[in-house]
Structures are given as structure tokens and as C-alpha cells.
Amino acid sequence: MDLAVAVALQVLTGIATLLIISLGLAVIFGMMRVINLAHGEFLMLGAYAAILSARAGLNIWLAMLVVAPLAVGAIGVAVERLVIRRLYGRMLDTMLATWGLSLGFIGAVTMIFGNTVAGFSAPLGSVAIGGYRSSGYGLFLIGAACVLIAGVWAVLRFTPAGLIARGTMQNPEMAAALGVSPSRVYAIAFAVGAALSGLAGALIAPFSGVVPTMGTVYIAKAFITVITGGAAMLAGTLSASGLLGTVATLGTFATTPVLGEVAMLAVAIVLLRLLPEGITGRFFRRSL
Amino acid sequence: MTGRRPTAEIAAAVVLAAAAIAVLPRVLELFALINATVYASMAVLALSLGLVWGFGGILCFGQAAFFGLGGYGYAVAALNVADTTWAVPIALAVPAAAAALLGYVMFYGRISDVYMGVITLTVTLILFNFTNSTAGDQWRIGAAPLGGFNGIPSTPPLNLPGDPGNPLPPERIFAVAVVCLAACYILGKLVLRSRFGRVVVAIRENERRAELLGYDVRRYKLGIFTLGGFMGGLAGLLFANCVFVSPTMFSLFYSGQIIIWVMVGGLGTLAGPIIGAVLLQALTTWAGTLPAVNPSLILGAVLVAAVLALPKGLLPTAAAALRRLRRRDAAP
Numbered sequence: 291m292d293l294a295v296a297v298a299l300q301v302l303t304g305i306a307t308l309l310i311i312s313l314g315l316a317v318i319f320g321m322m323r324v325i326n327l328a329h330g331e332f333l334m335l336g337a338y339a340a341i342l343s344a345r346a347g348l349n350i351w352l353a354m355l356v357v358a359p360l361a362v363g364a365i366g367v368a369v370e371r372l373v374i375r376r377l378y379g380r381m382l383d384t385m386l387a388t389w390g391l392s393l394g395f396i397g398a399v400t401m402i403f404g405n406t407v408a409g410f411s412a413p414l415g416s417v418a419i420g421g422y423r424s425s426g427y428g429l430f431l432i433g434a435a436c437v438l439i440a441g442v443w444a445v446l447r448f449t450p451a452g453l454i455a456r457g458t459m460q461n462p463e464m465a466a467a468l469g470v471s472p473s474r475v476y477a478i479a480f481a482v483g484a485a486l487s488g489l490a491g492a493l494i495a496p497f498s499g500v501v502p503t504m505g506t507v508y509i510a511k512a513f514i515t516v517i518t519g520g521a522a523m524l525a526g527t528l529s530a531s532g533l534l535g536t537v538a539t540l541g542t543f544a545t546t547p548v549l550g551e552v553a554m555l556a557v558a559i560v561l562l563r564l565l566p567e568g569i570t571g572r573f574f575r576r577s578l
Numbered sequence: 579m580t581g582r583r584p585t586a587e588i589a590a591a592v593v594l595a596a597a598a599i600a601v602l603p604r605v606l607e608l609f610a611l612i613n614a615t616v617y618a619s620m621a622v623l624a625l626s627l628g629l630v631w632g633f634g635g636i637l638c639f640g641q642a643a644f645f646g647l648g649g650y651g652y653a654v655a656a657l658n659v660a661d662t663t664w665a666v667p668i669a670l671a672v673p674a675a676a677a678a679l680l681g682y683v684m685f686y687g688r689i690s691d692v693y694m695g696v697i698t699l700t701v702t703l704i705l706f707n708f709t710n711s712t713a714g715d716q717w718r719i720g721a722a723p724l725g726g727f728n729g730i731p732s733t734p735p736l737n738l739p740g741d742p743g744n745p746l747p748p749e750r751i752f753a754v755a756v757v758c759l760a761a762c763y764i765l766g767k768l769v770l771r772s773r774f775g776r777v778v779v780a781i782r783e784n785e786r787r788a789e790l791l792g793y794d795v796r797r798y799k800l801g802i803f804t805l806g807g808f809m810g811g812l813a814g815l816l817f818a819n820c821v822f823v824s825p826t827m828f829s830l831f832y833s834g835q836i837i838i839w840v841m842v843g844g845l846g847t848l849a850g851p852i853i854g855a856v857l858l859q860a861l862t863t864w865a866g867t868l869p870a871v872n873p874s875l876i877l878g879a880v881l882v883a884a885v886l887a888l889p890k891g892l893l894p895t896a897a898a899a900l901r902r903l904r905r906r907d908a909a910p
Contacts, residue, residue, distance in 0.1 A: 325692065381691075382637060382691075385695075386837065386841055387881070387886065389838075390838075390881030390883075390884075391878060396872075397877075400872045401871065401872045506830055513696060517693060518696075548707050548711035551707055552704050552707055555707075556704065559683075562693050562696065562697055563683055566690060
């Protein structure tokens with residue numbers, strides 16, 4: 291029984307991590323069909339923002355939950371203005387340009403901070419479940435994932451800004467005809483996506499370690515989760531990270547972390563073969 | 579670019595290759611010559627994606643998978659059979675078969691653009707993760723240990739066909755690499771001139787129209803993709819002969835680099851990817867010697883600049899500029 295609870299917690303933590311690292315990419319992909327391959331580096335920059343401000347004496351929670359998203363959101367604004375804006379509608383070119391940005395960020399950060407692993411230990415100690423111990427930070431991540439997805443859903447569903455965002459997502463020309471500026475909506479959406487990525491980077495930093503190349507570990511996972519999820523950004527990300535996170539964690543538990551990841555990728559391939567439009571191309575089509 | 583003066587272009591390729599084989603081993607030191615061999619293998623790799631992406635219209639994010647499979651196939655087979663004459667066909671068959679299988683799943687499953695990118699990327703990642711985790715004695719194929727993160731450092735070089743006691747020196751390996759590059763270029767030209775190649779280009783231009791005209795789009799895409807996988811494997815074989823095979827051959831960095839080469843050199847040409855590969859490879863090597871600047875930064879900046887300023891790539895842009903100049907000369 292205790293083992294079952296411990297494994298279930300582990301699975302939930304895996305799902306939550308996948309959800310957290312994918313959400314920023316999903317918002318950007320869902321809103322404007324841009325696949326941001328610099329997403330991994332947004333995570334990395336968020337982690338650096340958190341660690342640097344924590345070292346400068348800021349409260350660790352403040353550094354993770356406030357400074358990281360703000361800093362990366364600002365970078366997101368700059369990236370959108372300078373690069374992405376010129377390439378809307380050209381999906382492949384955006385992918386290539388953001389890949390270039392990703393390499394550039396890795397290079398720049400390596401030059402400034404060096405190629406060494408920094409890190410901070412997970413706050414919140416550990417929790418006992420019967421004879422097993424689970425990290426309190428894992429529980430916090432599960433909570434954070436729930437808050438994030440509920441927050442994005444609530445903003446999209448209930449606020450005027452969310453209404454404008456959904457309208458622009460469905461039909462940019464019509465939105466423009468009704469007096470909304472799609473390019474402003476896109477700029478804001480990109481900044482929000484970047485901020486979410488920065489937050490995600492700060493949240494995963496305690497257990498991933500902070501290196502300039504840390505993004506490359508996560509970009510593929512996030513990319514695959516979002517694409518497997520399909521067009522609906524929240525339902526897709528939620529269902530895909532639920533499925534893939536479960537497979538990866540159980541696979542890891544049964545064999546090794548590497549084989550767990552291989553199992554997850556294999557499931558993603560089979561899934562895309564069966565559902566070429568992603569999960570929400572077939573199920574939950576009308577959801578957000 | 580295709581169809582015009584193909585014979586002249588093929589002749590030019592032969593002359594350039596012969597000149598490179600005759601001159602470079604005399605003027606370059608051994609280290610530089612081995613580097614030149616690496617460049618040639620990279621150029622073959624770029625050419626393979628240039629064919630698949632530039633003419634087939636299939637953006638493969640995982641061309642590195644075939645590169646790595648070719649390298650591993652060669653190393654494992656060479657360590658097992660001692661005579662590399664038999665390792666070569668194996669090293670070429672493995673990536674070609676992998677490409678055929680992957681292509682079958684993708685094209686016959688009617689998977690669209692972006693999803694195809696994800697699947698190819700995922701397969702590459704699986705291979706990367708898998709080879710990385712093969713450290714230890716239980717992971718061996720016949721006599722060849724897979725070596726995990728360290729790869730297979732003891733890859734034997736090519737020998738004269740049928741004569742295992744006679745391994746080729748680096749000068750000969752360089753010649754083999756240049757011949758392979760020229761052969762791939764010529765093969766590409768010939769394929770594009772054939773009926774098959776014309777249909778492939780027609781599908782790139784308008785898939786639905788080609789299909790309505792009665793062509794089985796899936797088969798043609800599968801064909802060009804398999805050819806690309808074969809060439810990618812050949813590049814891996816050459817690379818294994820001058821460096822050694824390791825999981826980095828499957829890495830995201832390689833997959834990305836190949837796309838950058840093709841993009842910068844010129845999509846939809848065969849010479850463009852070769853030029854792109856050599857130029858950017860030289861740029862990365864040069865940037866690596868600079869103490870203050872990180873090579874990734876330069877490569878990234880080049881890619882962003884190329885997408886924004888030269889969306890067609892170097893070669894087509896240069897050709898267009900040349901044509902404009904000629905027309906201006908001819909006008910008055």
C-alpha cells in the first residue's frame with residue numbers, strides 16, 4: 291500500500307514536471323502555430339535568473355516564482371519583436387530561426403557563466419509515507435502544475451483578454467476586423483509563453499542542475515508532449531503529459547531512467563502514427 | 579538549377595574531385611588532411627539532406643540518425659568480420675533499411691509536416707539515449723563492445739577490398755571520401771534528371787496535384803527518403819574512418835547543424851549544401867580557436883541571420899545576383 295502511494299506520487303510528479311516544462315511551448319504553439327525551439331533555452335534562462343537573484347540575497351521563493359518569469363518574459367518580448375514577428379506564417383523558418391536563437395543563447399550563457407553546473411537544493415525537505423520518503427518539493431511541483439494549468443484556463447475562459455486571445459487564435463482576420471490588433475495579441479501571448487517557460491525553468495532547477503545546455507534535455511520532451519497533445523493547448527498538454535509522464539515514470543521504475551525515456555518516445559511515435567493530428571485532433575476537440 | 583547543363587555540372591564535379599585528390603594530399607599536413615576528410619563526410623551528409631529536403635520537400639529533423647547508424651553499422655561489422663570489404667555493404671544497408679522502415683511508417687501513415695519532424699527527431703533521440711546507455715560488457719554485438727558514452731574508439735579503417743592485412747593510409751581514405759562525395763553529387767544529378775526525380779520534384783511543388791495526376795505520392799517520397807538515408811549512412815561510414823563513432827553522432831546538435839548547412843548553402847540545389855557544410859564547418863572550427871567567443875553563439879547568429887536575410891541560401895542568392903548583373907550588361 292505504502293509502495294503504491296509512493297509510486298503514484300512519483301508518477302504524479304513526473305506528469306507535473308512534463309506539464310510544467312511544456313506549458314509555455316504549448317501556449318506559444320496553440321496561439322500562433324509557432325514552434326519555439328528556443329524553448330529549452332527559455333527554461334535555462336529562467337533557472338539562471340532564479341539562481342542569480344537567489345545568490346544576490348533574494349528570498350528563494352521570490353526568485354523562483356517572480357524574478358524568473360519576469361526576466362524571461364522580457365527576453366520573450368525582445369525575441370518576438372526582433373525575430374519572430376518577421377516570420378509569422380512561415381512555420382519552418384520560425385523553427386530554424388528559433389533553433390539559431392537556442393544555439394546563440396547557449397553560446398552566450400556559456401561565455402558569461404562558464405560551462406559548470408550550478409544548483410540549489412530543493413527546499414521543503416521530505417515527507418514520510420509509511421516506510422518510504424518522498425520529497426516535499428515533488429508535492430509542491432504537483433501543486434504548482436495544477437495552479438498553472440487552472441490559472442491559464444481561467445484567464446482564457448473568463449477574462450476579456452482571454453476572450454480576445456481565443457478569438458485571435460480561431461480567426462485572426464475576423465479579430466482584426468473587430469478592432470483587435472493580432473500582432474499585439476501575438477506579442478503578448480509570446481511574452482506570456484516565455485514567462486511560463488522561465489517559471490518552469492526555475493521550478494525544475496533544484497533537481498535538474500543549472501548548466502547552459504540544460505535546455506537541450508527538455509526541449510525534445512516538451513516538443514513531443516505538445517505535438518502529441520495536438521491543437522487544443524490545455525487539454526492537449528494535459529492529456530499528453532498525463533500519458534507520457536505515466537509511461538516514462540513507470541518505465542523508469544521498472545527498468546532504468548534511459549529505457550523509461552525510450553519507452554515514452556516510442557509511445558509518442560506509435561500515438562502519432564495512430565492519431566496524426568495529436569490526441570486532441572480526435573478527442574476533446576472542442577476544449578481549450 | 580536542375581535540368582540545365584547537367585552534363586557540364588557533372589564534368590565540373592569530376593574535375594574538382596580529381597584536382598582535390600591530386601593536390602590536397604601534397605599541400606596539406608596529415609592533420610589538415612584528416613580534417614579535410616571530415617569535411618568531405620559532412621558534405622555527403624549535407625547533400626543527403628539537401629536531396630530529401632530540397633527536392634523531396636521532406637524536412638527530416640533526424641538525418642543524424644542515419645549518419646550514426648552508418649557509423650555504428652560500419653564499426654560493429656568491421657570489428658566482427660575483420661575484412662572491411664564486407665563491413666561496407668552492411669554499413670550502407672542498415673541506415674537505408676532504417677530509412678525505408680521509418681519512411682514507410684510516416685508516408686503510408688499520411689503524417690503531415692510538423693509531425694514528421696517530431697517523429698524523425700524522436701527516433702534520433704531514442705538512438706542517442708540508447709547508445710549512451712550501452713556502457714558495460716553486456717552491451718556488445720559479436721566482438722564489438724558498444725561502449726556507451728565513449729563510443730567505439732577502436733574502429734578499424736577501410737582496407738583494400740578483399741585484403742584485410744592492408745589498411746588504407748589517411749591519404750587514401752581522403753581520396754575515397756572525395757570520390758564518394760563526387761559520386762553522391764552525380765548520383766543526385768542523375769536521379770533528378772530521371773523520371774523518378776521529376777515526379778519527386780512535382781510532389782514537392784504540389785502534392786495534391788501530383789496525386790490527382792495518378793502518381794502514388796507515398797512511394798516516391800519513400801524512395802527519395804531511403805536514398806537520403808543511404809547517403810547519410812555513407813557519410814557516417816566515412817566519418818567513422820577518420821574520427822570514431824560515438825553517441826554524439828546521433829545528437830540534436832548534429833541534426834541541427836545539417837539543417838543549418840542546407841539552409842545556408844541553398845535549399846533546392848545540390849552544390850549549395852556542400853558549400854554550406856564546408857563553409858560553416860570551417861567557420862565553427864575557426865570559432866573554436868577563438869578564446870573569447872563560443873562557437874555555438876556564432877553558429878546560432880549565422881542561422882538567425884540566414885533565415886532573416888537569405889531565406890533562399892547562399893548559392894541561389896548568388897546565382898540570382900549574377901543573372902541580374904548579366905542582364906544589366908546585356909541591356910544597353
